[in-house]
Structure formats: C-alpha cells, structure tokens
Amino acid sequence: MHVSSIEEKARKARDKKALYGTDVDLESYESEAKPQEMVASAEDLPDIVTKAALDVGVKLDAESSGSFVQMDQTPVIAKSLYEGVEIMDIATALEKYDFLQDYWFKLVAADADKYTADAAAAPPAGYFIRAKKGMKTTFPVKSCLYLGSSNLNQRVHNLVIAEEGSELHVITGCTTPTHVQRGLHIGVSEFYIQKNARVSFTMIHSWGKEVEVRPRTGITIAEGGSLSNNYILLKPVKTIQTFPTATLAGRGAVASFNSVIYSSMGNIDIGSNVFLDAPETSAESISRVVSVGGEVIARGRMTGRVPGARAHLECVGLLLSEKGRIYSIPELDGQSRDLDMSHEAAVGRISEEELEYLMARGLTSEEATSVIVRGFLDVEIKGLPEDLKQEIKNITQREDLKGAP
Amino acid sequence: MLLRCFIESALIAAKDIILPGHKWIIWLEVMRLLEIEDLSVSIGGKQVLKDFNLRISKGETHALFGPNGTGKTTLLNVIAGIPRYTIDGGRIVFKGKDITHMSMDERARLGIGMAFQRPPAIRGLRLQDLIKIINPEADALSILRKMDFEAFAERDVNRGFSGGEVKRSEMVQLLAQQPDFVMLDEPDSGVDLENIKLIGEAINSLTQKDLRPSLRTKSGVIITHFGHILDYMKADRAHVMLGGSIVCSGNPGEILEQIKRSGYEGCAGCTCPV
Numbered sequence: 001m002h003v004s005s006i007e008e009k010a011r012k013a014r015d016k017k018a019l020y021g022t023d024v025d026l027e028s029y030e031s032e033a034k035p036q037e038m039v040a041s042a043e044d045l046p047d048i049v050t051k052a053a054l055d056v057g058v059k060l061d062a063e064s065s066g067s068f069v070q071m072d073q074t075p076v077i078a079k080s081l082y083e084g085v086e087i088m089d090i091a092t093a094l095e096k097y098d099f100l101q102d103y104w105f106k107l108v109a110a111d112a113d114k115y116t117a118d119a120a121a122a123p124p125a126g127y128f129i130r131a132k133k134g135m136k137t138t139f140p141v142k143s144c145l146y147l148g149s150s151n152l153n154q155r156v157h158n159l160v161i162a163e164e165g166s167e168l169h170v171i172t173g174c175t176t177p178t179h180v181q182r183g184l185h186i187g188v189s190e191f192y193i194q195k196n197a198r199v200s201f202t203m204i205h206s207w208g209k210e211v212e213v214r215p216r217t218g219i220t221i222a223e224g225g226s227l228s229n230n231y232i233l234l235k236p237v238k239t240i241q242t243f244p245t246a247t248l249a250g251r252g253a254v255a256s257f258n259s260v261i262y263s264s265m266g267n268i269d270i271g272s273n274v275f276l277d278a279p280e281t282s283a284e285s286i287s288r289v290v291s292v293g294g295e296v297i298a299r300g301r302m303t304g305r306v307p308g309a310r311a312h313l314e315c316v317g318l319l320l321s322e323k324g325r326i327y328s329i330p331e332l333d334g335q336s337r338d339l340d341m342s343h344e345a346a347v348g349r350i351s352e353e354e355l356e357y358l359m360a361r362g363l364t365s366e367e368a369t370s371v372i373v374r375g376f377l378d379v380e381i382k383g384l385p386e387d388l389k390q391e392i393k394n395i396t397q398r399e400d401l402k403g404a405p
Numbered sequence: 406m407l408l409r410c411f412i413e414s415a416l417i418a419a420k421d422i423i424l425p426g427h428k429w430i431i432w433l434e435v436m437r438l439l440e441i442e443d444l445s446v447s448i449g450g451k452q453v454l455k456d457f458n459l460r461i462s463k464g465e466t467h468a469l470f471g472p473n474g475t476g477k478t479t480l481l482n483v484i485a486g487i488p489r490y491t492i493d494g495g496r497i498v499f500k501g502k503d504i505t506h507m508s509m510d511e512r513a514r515l516g517i518g519m520a521f522q523r524p525p526a527i528r529g530l531r532l533q534d535l536i537k538i539i540n541p542e543a544d545a546l547s548i549l550r551k552m553d554f555e556a557f558a559e560r561d562v563n564r565g566f567s568g569g570e571v572k573r574s575e576m577v578q579l580l581a582q583q584p585d586f587v588m589l590d591e592p593d594s595g596v597d598l599e600n601i602k603l604i605g606e607a608i609n610s611l612t613q614k615d616l617r618p619s620l621r622t623k624s625g626v627i628i629t630h631f632g633h634i635l636d637y638m639k640a641d642r643a644h645v646m647l648g649g650s651i652v653c654s655g656n657p658g659e660i661l662e663q664i665k666r667s668g669y670e671g672c673a674g675c676t677c678p679v
Contacts, residue, residue, distance in 0.1 A: 352489075353525045360485050360521075361539045361582060362513035371538065375529025375561070 006110045010120035013111035020299070021241025021269045024212050026118055029153035029184045033072035042067060042077065048177050053144040056173025056204040057232075057395045060142055063387075065169075068127040068143040072152055075125060084135025085168070086128070090157055093128035100128070103159055107190040107218025107245075115214040119155045119188045126156040126188075131166035131197070138385040140169040140202075147176045147183050147211070158189040162197035162225070169199070169385055174213075175206045182210040189217045195250065196224040200384050203230070204395060207237040209265065215242040223250025223278070228383035231270065232395060234262040236294075241269040243299060248274065248281035248309075259287040260377045260396060263294040263324065271299025271329070276309035283310075288377050289317040291324030301331040304339040313343035318350060318376055320369075436462045437501075438586055438624050439484070444495035446476075446483050453479040455649040457495070461586070464621030466612045466639065468657050469628045471646035472669050477628045478522060480646075481588045485519045486512045499586065518584025518611075520575035522591045522628075526564035532574060533558040536581045543581040552577050552603055568595025576607040587611045589627040593634035605637025614639045632661045645672040 017023050039045055042060035049071060053060055060067055066080035066087040075089035094100050110120035129141055147154045162168045176183060185207070193199050207213060221227055227246065246255045257272040274283040285300045302311035317326035330343040350372050358368035377396045381389060439461040446454040453476045461467055469477050483490050484497060486509040496505045504512055527535075532554075536545040549555045552573045563571050572592050579587055592604050608614075613621040627640065635657055643657035645664065653660065653672040663672055 351525060354527055356487050356509060357521065357525050357527070359509040360487075360513055360519050361535070361578060362510055363538065364510050365508075367538075368510075371530055371535075372527065375527055378529035 006105050006120050009109070009111035010117040013117035014114055014121070016111065016113050016117065018113040018115065018214070018241060020243060020297070021214070022239050022267055024115075024184060024214065024239070026114060026153060026184070030149075030151050031122065031153050033074070033149055033152050033154070036071040036074035036076050039076050041079070042069070045069060045076070049144070049146050049148070052146060052175045052177050052206075053173055056144070056175045056206045057391045058142045058144045058171060058173035058204075060144065062142075063139055064142045065137045065139040066141045068129070068141070069146065070125060070127070070144070070156065071146045072149050072154060073123075073125050075127070078127065082135070082137055084132045084166075085137060085141065086130040086132065087141060088128045090126045090128045090159060091124045093159070094124055100159065103161065103190060103192060105188075105190075107192075107220055108188050108216045112216060115186045116188055116216050118153070119157055119186050119216070122155040124157055126158040128159045129168070129170060130161040131163060131168035133163040134165045135163075136167035138167070138169065140171045140385070140388055143170065143172045145172065145174045145185070145187070147174075147180060147185055147207075149183070150180050151182050153184040153186065156185070156187040158187070160189070160199070160201070161192045162194060162199045164195045164197060166194075167198045169388060171202045171204070171388060171391070173204045173206070176208045176211055178208070180211070181208045183208065183212075185211065185213045187213075187215040189215065191217070191219040191227070193219065193221040193225040193227055195222045197222075198226050198383070200228040200388070201230070202232070202384070202388060202392065204232045205237070205240070206235040209236045210238050212238050213240040213242070215244070217242065217244035219244065219246035219255070221246065221248050221250065221253040221255060224252045225250065226254040226383065227256070228381065229255070229257045229272070230381055230384070230392065231257075231259045232392065233260070233268065233270075234396070236265045237268065239267045239269075243271050243273055245273040246275070246283070248276050248283060249278055251278050252280045253278060254281065255283045256382060257285040258379050258381050259289075259298070260379055261287065261289045261296055261298070262373075262377065263289065263291040263296045265294040267295050269297040269299070271297075271301065273299075273301045274303070274311065276302065276304045276311060277306060279306050279308050281306070281309050284312045284314075286314045286379060287316070288379055289315070289326050290373050290377060291317065291319050291326050292321045293323040295325040295327070297327045297329065299329045299331070300343070301333065302341055303333040303335065304341050305335045307336050307338040309336070310340040312341070313345075315343075315345045317347040318373065319347055320349065320373075438463045438499065440498040441484075442495050442498070444483070444497065445493040446479060447491050447493055448479070448489065452493070453490075453649055454483070457650055459644070459651065461624050461626065463624055464613065464618060465641045466608075466614070466625040466627065468632075468635065468640040468643040469626060469646055470630075470632075470643060470660065470664055470669070475646045476649040477646055478590055481519060481590050481626070481628065484588060485509060485517060513582070513584070516585030517588070518579050518582045518586070519588045520572070520579055520590060520592050522594070524563050524571060524575060526566070527562040528564060530562050531559050532562050532577065535562050535578065539578060540581045540583070545581070548577055548580045551580065552607060553600075569597055569600050572596050572604060573600060576604055579611055580607060584611070585623050587623070587625040589625065591628050591630065593629055593631070601634055602637050605634055608634070608638040612639075635661065645669060647673055
C-alpha cells in the first residue's frame with residue numbers, strides 16, 4: 001500500500017517543475033541503461049572508473065570502512081569492512097528489510113517535483129549505509145556514482161541511517177568520464193541521524209559540460225546528533241540545482257553545511273535549508289563561491305522555531321569575470337523568541353592589496369590570483385577526520401583554479 | 406684582502422665628492438645598487454615626492470626618518486612598484502636597469518624585497534606554504550625558528566596576528582625571499598623589546614652585517630620613527646625627509662641625536678651633508 005502510494009504520488013508529479021533551477025526536459029534523456037556486471041573488489045573495476053573516482057577524491061583502494069560503486073544504473077560494488085557498518089545496494093536492502101519502508105521517501109517527498117517523481121518511478125538504485133548502534137569509525141565509507149553513458153538519465157536513491165551513538169563518515173564522488181558530454185543525474189538522499197550520532201557527509205562533484213544534476217536531499221537529526229555536510233564543485237557543469245533540507249528535531253542537534261564552488265560556466269543553484277525545531281539546536285551554513293563565468297545562485301535559509309536556537313549563514317563570493325554572476329540569497333526566518341540568527345553575505349573581487357602583497361614576494365599577477373582563490377576556497381571544515389580533511393584540501397589545491405577563464 | 410677593504414672603504418667614503426667623468430666612477434657604478442634620480446610622484450593628484458634623489462650602494466643600509474605624511478612609505482611603495490602611484494618625472498635605476506615602470510613581481514625577482522608596514526591577511530594561505538611559494542629551496546622550519554615563529558607555521562598569513570607578530574611574519578617571508586635590496590617600513594612598530602632584538606638580527610642577516618664590509622653585497626633601507634631598532638641593527642647612513650624630499654643626511658646616530666634635540670624641523674637647516 002505504501003509503495004503504491006509513492007507510485008501514485010510520483011505519477012501525479014511527473015510534470016511538476018521544481019521551485020528553483022532551470023527546467024530539464026526528462027524526455028530528452030535515455031531512462032534505460034545497459035546493465036553492468038558486479039565486481040568482487042575495487043581492483044576489478046575498469047581503470048577509467050578507478051581514475052574518475054580518484055579525481056573526485058575517492059581512493060577506493062585506500063583504508064576505509066567500506067565502499068560502494070554504481071556505474072550508470074548498476075551497483076557494482078557494495079562492501080563493508082566493519083561488522084557495525086552495513087553497506088548494501090538499496091534494492092537488496094529494501095528487499096531484505098521491511099522496516100526501510102518507514103524511511104523510504106519520508107524526508108524527500110516523491111512528489112516534491114518531477115525529478116523526485118522520476119526517481120520514484122525508476123527501479124531503486126543507490127546505496128544503503130547504516131552505522132549500527134554505538135559503532136564508531138573514523139575511516140570513511142567511500143562511494144562513487146559514475147555516469148558512464150552519454151545521454152543517460154541516471155537515477156540514484158540513497159538511504160543513510162546512523163543509529164544511536166554511532167559515528168559515520170561518508171565521502172561520495174559523483175563523476176563522468178571525459179567522453180561523456182551529455183547526461184542527467186538525479187540523486188535522492190535521505191539521512192537519518194539518530195540520538196547522539198555523528199555523521200559527516202562529503203560530496204565532490206565533477207561532471208561534464210553538458211551534464212545536468214538534480215540532487216534532492218532530506219536530513220533529520222535527533223537529540224544530540226550532528227552532521228557536517230560538505231559539498232565541493234570545481235569542474236564545469238551545465239546546470240545543478242540542489243537545496244538539501246535538514247530538520248534539527250532533537251535537543252542539541254547540530255548541522256553544519258559547507259559549500260565550495262568554482263564556477264566557469266553553466267547555471268549552479270546551490271544552498272541549504274535548515275529548520276531548527278528543538279531547543280539548543282544550532283546550524284551553520286558557509287558557502288564560498290568563485291566565479292570566472294556562469295551563474296551561481298547561493299541560497300541559505302534558516303528557520304528558527306524554538307527559543308534559544310542558533311543559526312549562522314555565510315555566503316561569500318569572489319566574482320572574477322565580467323561573464324559571471326553570483327547571486328547570494330541568505331534568508332533568516334525567526335519564528336520564536338530568544339533566537340540568535342545571523343548572516344553575512346559579500347560578493348566582491350580580489351583585494352588589490354593582497355595581490356600586490358604577493359607580487360612583492362615575486363609571484364606574477366596570475367600566480368597571486370590563483371593562490372588567493374585557492375586560499376579563499378579552503379574552508380575550515382569541522383567534524384572531519386584528519387585524513388578526510390587532507391583529502392578535501394588536496395582537491396581544492398590540486399585544481400588549476402585561475403582568476404580568469 | 407686588507408688592501409681591497411681599504412680601497413673600497415675609501416671609495417665609498419669619497420663617492421660624494423668624486424666628480425663625474427673621473428676614472429673611479431667605473432668602480433662606483435659597479436658598487437651602486439639603487440639610484441633614484443629627480444623622482445616626482447603623486448597620488449590622486451597630490452604630489453608626495455618632489456625631485457627626490459637617493460643613491461644606495463651595495464652593502465649599505467640606510468635609515469629614513471621624518472614625520473608622518475612626508476613621503477617615506479610612498480618612496481618604498483614606489484620602489485617596490487605598487488601601481489596606484491603616478492610617476493610625474495625622474496627614474497629609478499636598480500642594478501643598472503631602469504625599473505621605473507617595471508611590474509612589482511619583476512622587481513621582486515630582480516632582487517627587491519619589502520616588509521610592509523600594515524600587510525593584509527590572506528585567508529586560507531598558510532605561512533609555511535607561502536614560504537615555499539616564495540622560495541621552494543628555503544628551509545621553512547629553520548627560518549621560522551630563527552624568528553621564534555614555529556607556532557605560526559600553519560596559521561593563515563597575518564590573519565589574527567598581533568602587531569608584533571605581523572612584523573615577524575614579514576621578516577620570515579623576507580628571510581625566505583633573500584632579496585638583494587630589502588625595504589623595511591617600520592619593522593619595529595608594535596614590537597615588544599624581546600622581539601625587537603630578533604627583528605634587528607634578521608635585518609642584520611638580510612643586509613649581511615654579519616660579514617665584513619668588503620664582502621657585503623646586500624643593501625637595505627629602513628623607516629623607523631623611534632630608532633629603537635637601530636640599537637639592534639646596523640645602519641650606515643641616515644636621511645631626514647620633509648615635504649617629499651631629503652633635507653638632511655649623515656651618520657644615523659648623529660641624525661637621531663639631532664632629531665631628539667631639535668625635532669625634524671631642526672634638521673632642515675642642519676650642517677650634515679645632504
């Protein structure tokens with residue numbers, strides 16, 4: 001009955017345009033993908049996949065608590081290295097656990113828009129990750145969602161459950177190889193962070209110039225739970241629109257969103273939406289945007305609904321080209337007394353004083369600009385294990401981030 | 406070696422009275438590092454330097470005194486090549502090259518270094534990384550140790566630094582850069598007594614004061630208001646600037662004494678050679 005109600009909702013919403021972002025013509029993409037073969041381990045993956053994963057910071061052979069790889073619509077690896085961390089492809093998990101029906105399309109509505117509807121109508125593909133009660137590991141679960149066929153509409157639905165008192169770190173790289181120019185990626189993700197659980201979720205996107213991306217993420221955090229959500233996009237993309245929504249449902253829940261965007265083309269509409277619904281909750285959203293072209297809309301919305309909630313938004317942009325646009329939209333919605341909510345938004349250029357300072361040390365104008373841009377994107381992320389912090393740093397420092405296209 | 410030292414010292418001492426065209430002038434050209442000739446500079450239509458002249462030879466360190474707003478920092482900024490100034494006339498010659506319109510980074514690579522009075526903070530750039538960018542060969546740790554600054558290696562450059570810490574950060578960067586000509590804009594302001602000594606030692610090292618005079622090839626110019634730093638470093642010559650020009654030059658100790666006795670204005674009519 002539940003499943004049929006999801007199908008029903010999806011059917012009704014299949015033409016429903018999203019609130020934000022450019023509209024994508026779903027009909028122009030293939031919905032069927034050639035099935036891929038399961039592989040036993042990361043070593044058996046095609047080199048092109050391993051390399052693409054590496055480019056988005058996912059070292060599949062390095063120390064981890066498990067891994068998941070999906071090629072097009074087929075999960076090819078789903079492996080856990082710890083008993084307390086469960087990693088499965090979602091279709092298998094849904095078959096195995098009836099209780100998952102209570103988690104499926106509960107934080108993201110199947111009829112939210114045409115993209116969620118499309119994901120709901122497709123056979124389930126994606127990961128199920130569960131950190132069992134009290135299980136703590138600082139080794140991250142590494143996952144790679146690989147879109148390897150041109151013109152494909154890749155649909156993914158992930159479910160993450162961090163049970164009471166657990167600690168879970170997940171890094172996901174979503175990527176296309178260079179030969180895939182056109183494609184669509186729809187990713188529904190639902191995160192359940194239970195009492196006193198600690199989760200970090202780091203997503204690194206690297207798509208092609210004609211790829212459109214519509215992640216749809218819902219998060220709930222129970223008493224004493226925390227989430228550090230990090231999003232990194234440094235490569236060109238046609239369009240992305242995402243607005244993950246987190247509800248701080250239990251006392252003392254904490255959420256922190258960090259976004260690092262380097263835009264050279266396309267239309268990027270990113271942000272986070274947090275509801276502070278319990279006492280002593282706090283949320284922070286920091287976005288750093290550099291544009292040398294293309295349009296970036298950086299949204300941030302915080303809604304404080306109980307006394308004593310604390311929220312801070314920070315959207316800072318560097319616009320380095322006439323061809324770019326950064327539109328920063330911080331929103332604070334206070335609906336209770338004794339709230340502490342603030343925001344800081346700035347869009348500007350590189351300070352001449354900083355440029356001159358570095359040039360006085362012998363750096364050319366281009367080198368100085370690149371150093372300043374990389375420094376600007378180097379967000380201090382809290383709540384991440386040291387290795388993961390280093391991995392993110394490597395990504396932002398490795399890219400050839402220039403001041404002008 | 407003694408003879409060479411004697412000849413060089415004599416030449417340096419005599420350079421102001423040797424007439425152009427004299428055969429020794431060839432020697433002096435070799436020794437000369439920086440020459441500023443009739444330089445006039447304005448910013449936003451306001452003249453800051455007027456027909457300014459200064460010569461600094463290899464191995465010499467000069468001190469600049471003068472009240473606020475008299476053009477000292479402008480002079481250093483213009484030598485460094487900061488582009489917001491307008492050069493109305495004259496020229497700057499460094500190592501025999503006319504650098505008046507050269508870009509900042511080219512000047513830096515030619516051997517000009519600068520400790521800024523109020524440098525900016527650079528978000529996300531760690532001091533130890535900047536040291537490596539400035540000079541990949543530099544031994545970052547030993548430089549940081551020299552300035553008792555290891556604890557700041559992983560901090561963003563100048564971000565949240567106190568006044569004195571900023572000055573040490575500047576010296577660390579210059580020790581990595583190893584310029585042939587170092588400009589120091591108030592390296593002692595806001596620095597406590599303990600660290601003034603460290604900064605003085607760093608300046609001595611940058612200007613090779615630890616070497617015999619005949620072996621020194623590096624030079625410097627320092628702006629200081631109070632002269633405390635001169636207790637810890639060696640300056641060979643000092644100038645007093647007023648209204649965009651040098652009004653008096655001479656021995657640093659004597660000039661400082663005269664300023665203390667009769668103020669900057671008193672120096673305008675002083676007897677020391679300009």
